[in-house]
Amino acid sequence: YFTNSYAWKLHKNILLPPISNKPMEWGAHLTREEIAIADYVVGKTGEELGYKKVYGRPNVRVRAAAIFGVGLAKANFFARIFLDALPSDARSFVDFRLRLYIEKLMRVFDLRR
Structure with missing residues (x-):
């Protein structure tokens, strides 16, 4: 059920740079607290991939x-x-x-x- 082709289809865009024409589109679907939690959990990795943290110290x-x-x-x-x-x-x-x-x-x- 979980093959390399399935994983590739699911995660093929993960290492691509952020889509510049859709900045912060995901933010419309999350609460401020959910964004702060995401910043805390994956903020460093997100920054390495080109995303910017929204909040500073949680x-x-x-x-x-x-x-x-x-x-x-x-x-x-x-x-x-x-x-x-x-x-x-x-x-x-x-x-x-x-x-x-x-x-x-x-x-x-x-x-x-």
Whole structure:
């Protein structure tokens, strides 16, 4: 399902320079806090690829949300490895419960609107 051609199609533009005729178009779809979180998480890499950070030093709430979000993503990655090792019935049960738990966590921290 995930082949080199699939990865290339999905990520073919990642190392191209930013599109100059559409600057900040993505900003219309994100809140100020979401932009600040993105700046904090991927700002250095974005700058290396030619993008400019919108915000400077993030506040405590932005840093906490970013660290929590990155932690959830890493936990999800390792949970997938664990789940893939389980028999299909157990995998379905655990996967369903895990998704419910993560949704509740995200609501508590207001990460999903």
